Amino acid sequence: MTDVNDLIDRALDEDVGSGDVTTHTLVPAEATGRATLTQKAPGVIAGLRVAESVFHRVDPSLRWRSHVVEGVWRDGGLVAEVAGASRSILTAERTALNLLQRLSGVATMAARYVQAVEGTGARILDTRKTTPGMRILEKQAVVVGGGVNHRAGLYDAILIKENHAAMAGGVGEATRRALAAADGRLVEVEAATLDEVREALEAGAPRIMLDNMTTDEMRAAVELTAGRAELEASGGVNLDTVRAIAETGVDFISVGALTHSAPALDISLILNAL
Numbered sequence: 001m002t003d004v005n006d007l008i009d010r011a012l013d014e015d016v017g018s019g020d021v022t023t024h025t026l027v028p029a030e031a032t033g034r035a036t037l038t039q040k041a042p043g044v045i046a047g048l049r050v051a052e053s054v055f056h057r058v059d060p061s062l063r064w065r066s067h068v069v070e071g072v073w074r075d076g077g078l079v080a081e082v083a084g085a086s087r088s089i090l091t092a093e094r095t096a097l098n099l100l101q102r103l104s105g106v107a108t109m110a111a112r113y114v115q116a117v118e119g120t121g122a123r124i125l126d127t128r129k130t131t132p133g134m135r136i137l138e139k140q141a142v143v144v145g146g147g148v149n150h151r152a153g154l155y156d157a158i159l160i161k162e163n164h165a166a167m168a169g170g171v172g173e174a175t176r177r178a179l180a181a182a183d184g185r186l187v188e189v190e191a192a193t194l195d196e197v198r199e200a201l202e203a204g205a206p207r208i209m210l211d212n213m214t215t216d217e218m219r220a221a222v223e224l225t226a227g228r229a230e231l232e233a234s235g236g237v238n239l240d241t242v243r244a245i246a247e248t249g250v251d252f253i254s255v256g257a258l259t260h261s262a263p264a265l266d267i268s269l270i271l272n273a274l
Contacts, residue, residue, distance in 0.1 A: 004050060007133060008057050011095045020091040031086040032274045035093070037079040037100070039068075040266040044111045045079055046070050046144040047103030050137060052080075054096035059088030071144045073111055079267060086271060093269050102134075103141040104265035110145025110258050113242055122246035122253050125150045125232065129256040138259045150254060151186070158182055159209070160189040171196045175203035188232070197221050201228055209234050210250065218248035 039045065045068050052064040062084040068074065079100075082089055113124045126142040126149055128135070139149050151157035158178045160171070168174035171189055178187045188207040191197045194217065200208045201224070210221055212235035225231055232252040233245045245253055 003136060005053065005057065007137070008050070008054050008095070008099075010133075011098070012054070012057060012092075015095050016091060020087070023087050023090045027087050027090065029087065032084060033086040033089060033271045034081055034083040034274055035089050035269050035271040036081055037097075038268050038270070039074065039076045039079050039104075040268055042073070042075045043104060043108030043265045044071060044073055044145050045100075045104050045265075046107035046141040047100045047137065048080065050103065051096040051100040052082075054099065055082050055089070055092045058092040059085055061085070062088055062092075071107070071146070083274070086273070089271055093271075097267060097269055098264075099137070101264035101267050102131075102262075103137055103144075104267065105262040106138050106141035106259055107145035108265050109262035110142045110147035112239060113253075113255055113258065114146035116239055116242050117246035117253065120243070120246035122233075122250055123148045124242075124258070125252045125254040126258050127254050127256045127260075128153065129260040131259070142258055145258075147255075147258060148252070157186040157188065160187070162190060162192065162211070165189070170199065172199040172203040175200050175205045179204055190234075191221075194220055194224060197224055201225060205229055207232060209254070211235055215244050215248050218245065218250055222249035 048066050048070055055062045055064055062082055064082050066080045067078045124147040126139055126147055130138045143149060160174045160178055165171045165174040168177060175189050187205060188209055189200045189205045190209040190211045191200055192211045197208055207230040209232045210218055218233055221231060231250045232254055233250045234254045237245060237253055237255050242253060
């Protein structure tokens, strides 16, 4: 949680700076209240612990109570309550909502894609197209929404893309070199053509990314692979196309939109005096 607390502290510093002048001007120091956080649009809630942590970083005496389970699709309604010093609640409000809305938006987007491929056996993967500094939280939100995490970063898996393969002498040679140096890490190689799929298979690639292939090409790759490697579809994926892609028989579908295009889920906070 240390990294998350650092992120929260930076976000609070960005918003609060030298002090919340509006709240300190208008709200008596002794005032107390109870705030309700309400989901205003259909979706999946994620980030409750992060939102709670924001309030507690501002004022450890604030009392937080969640009313929902993360990862459950709901039409809306009460999400949580926070009670205590009114000044503290108002100072923490924007940062807490920014994080909660953002993470719930990611979880909701992931859930939409997971629902779209239900019954096919394909799993929805995230990518590294995350908000700088928020990757750990956004990837957690993807899992809350039913998706699966791809590699966390450049350090924990070897993913041979077009430029890597070109610099290493081709898909086959790049795959062999990567497998020799993998040291237990996943090795995946990008293939843009069926010939490159064959090269990757001959070199022993355990996972192959089918880059911007048509659904007919994907079906051919599934037949060619015959279970010898996992297949991941990438490129041209949206909610209109993902079902047809899943029905080709690929194992995974990676979707950058889970994190780079997820709209925030509408959540409001209303404070009432105690």
